[in-house]
Amino acid sequence: MAEVITTDVVIIGSGLAGLRAAIEAARRSEGKLEVSVVTKVHAMRSHSVAYAGGTAGMLYPDEGDSFDLHAYDTIKGAAWLADQDAVELFVRLAPQEIYQLDHWGMPWARRPDGRINQRRFGGHSFPRACFAADKTGLYAMQTLYDTSLKYDNIKFYHEFFVTSLLIEDGEFRGITAIELRTGDFYLFKAKAGVLATGGAGRLYSFTTYSHSSTADGMAMAYRAGLPLKDQEFFQFHPTGLVPSGILISEAVRGEGGYLLNNKGERFMKRYAPERMELAPRDVVSKAEMTEILEGRGFEGPGGLDYVLLDMRHLGEDKINERLPHIRETAIRFAGVDPVEEPMPVRPVAHYSMGGVHANIYGATPARGLWAAGEVACISLHGANRLGTNSSIDCLVYGMLTGRQAAEYAMKNHIRDVSPEKVANEEKRIFDRILKGATGENPYQIRREMQDTMSKHVYVFRDEKGLKEAIKKLKELRERFGEGHVADKSREYNTNLVHVLELDAMLEVAYVVARAALNRTETRGAHTRLDYPKRDDKNWLKHTLIARGPDGEPQFSYLPVVITKWPPTERKY
DSSP states (O other), X not given: OOEEEXXXXXXXXXXXXXXXXXXXXXXXXXXXXXXXXXXXXXXXXXXGGGOOSOEEOOOOGGXXXXXXHHHHHHHHHTTTOSOHHHHHHHHHHHHHHHHHHHHHTOOOOBOTTSSBXXXXXXXXXXXXXXXXXXXXXXXXXXXXXXHHTTOTTEEEEETEEEEEEEEETTEEEEEEEEETTTOOEEEEEOSEEEEOOOOOGGGSSSBSSOTTOSOHHHHHHHHTTOOEEOTTOEEEEEEEETTTOOBOOTHHHHTTOEEEOTTSOOGGGGTOTTTGGGSOHHHHHHHHHHHHHTTOSBOOGXXXXXXXXXXXXXXXXXXXXXXXXXXXXXXXXXXXXXXXXXXXXXXXXXXXXXXXXXOTTSBOSSBTEEEXXXXXXXXXXXXXXXXXXXXXXXXXXXXXXXXHHHHHHHHOOOOOOOHHHHHHHHHIIIIIIIITOOSSOHHHHHHXXXXXXXXXXXXXXXXXXXXXXXXXXXXXHHHHTTOOOOOOOOTTOHHHHHHHHHHHHHHHHHHHHHHHHHXXXXXXTBEETTBOSXXXXXXXXXXXXXXXXXXXXXXXXXXXXXXXXXXXXXXX
């Protein structure tokens, strides 16, 4: 029998977006609402601590930058699939969030005159990346978490694994969750909710994501009847450290780092002669893979062939000032000191442009439920996200969704939740999965899923490979059954958690592969070798994906919102 917790606003996830939403909901309600943050890790273990390079915002119009330039760079970077009304709202709110963090104690790097410093990032026409050395995410999370602790009406439920969203009659009613410490099952009844569970990067074997980024929120929303959007667009960051996949921040290239092939050439001159290494991520990743496939890369372990990222010319003093964590990471995980030799890198799974369908303000189709951060698809990033636009997306949409959730909760009351729905979820987890133990070894299935996605749904795709991926993912779903859990205990059962995560990943991986097969064009991060051109006539539209009664994805489409900037050729 589920234990019941009643709250006003429930935030699912504790990264940048979740913490910012919680703070805003607490502020907006002036202490009148209880705000519950439910997170499967301790808040400071959220993946947001890992971002390094910076947070975008137009701070200095006196130096030639403008909101329109930030918006245009974002829309062009997105290969014209971004909704332009959402982008215009986003860029105008971005500076407010940067200054708000500053007021809360964020240690932004400073110019000599004391103003916030900014560095260059790929696809941006001006230096817009506010940074704190190369540990920006850690400092931002510390700032937000410390700020959240000042509000008595914010309560954290650390290490509670959310298993389902409860949506009835088109309205959000609450969530179910397992407390990992005890194994007890909980029902959180809430007036409003914000989904902020992050991305899905662990679908891939070579990835920058923390082990907790397992598509839980996307799968929960999809199963609850909410559509996913633009799932075919998965970003591969150009500089994943070989062989670990740990991110080597774009800040290295922002500070002047070079990419080199095995002939010692700065090969980006062939692909983006104007921007070179600071072209958008999809352009650089495709260039790297072309160099590798045409024999100009270096042979790497386990098939992870690579190119080199060289920052020796920056000098030890600048590296230690601006990129100390990158240096430490390269020494520790690749045995390379970048002061003395280049780092081995290749494209690595890094960001999902797709996610739960939400409108310009982050509202999902379910009344009372909003989505923020990487789990959401507001259509800010279109077919390719620019670096540093994700962390500010989390802050802007954390603020917007937290505010709206609080306003909604202050006007509404707790609704009844179907006892049958809660009971069925409890039986699914504890009777069918924990006790039932059907299916094969989940860890083997997970490896095969990741290998399949990395082989066939990577930077370059084609019909043959995608059909093989879809066939394999179907087979893995059958072999998974309802999940084989060898550990039958309830307290801190990480085996059960891994099986629940794999259940979500198999669901979302299949949607990603089906959506990639469905879109017969090349656009941004989605490169079809058999359809090498962008096709605005047929494909200037968003893919909307609903879960059919048989579990198969059902496709429909939404137009792209164009306000000022019609699509043109994309050159860098």
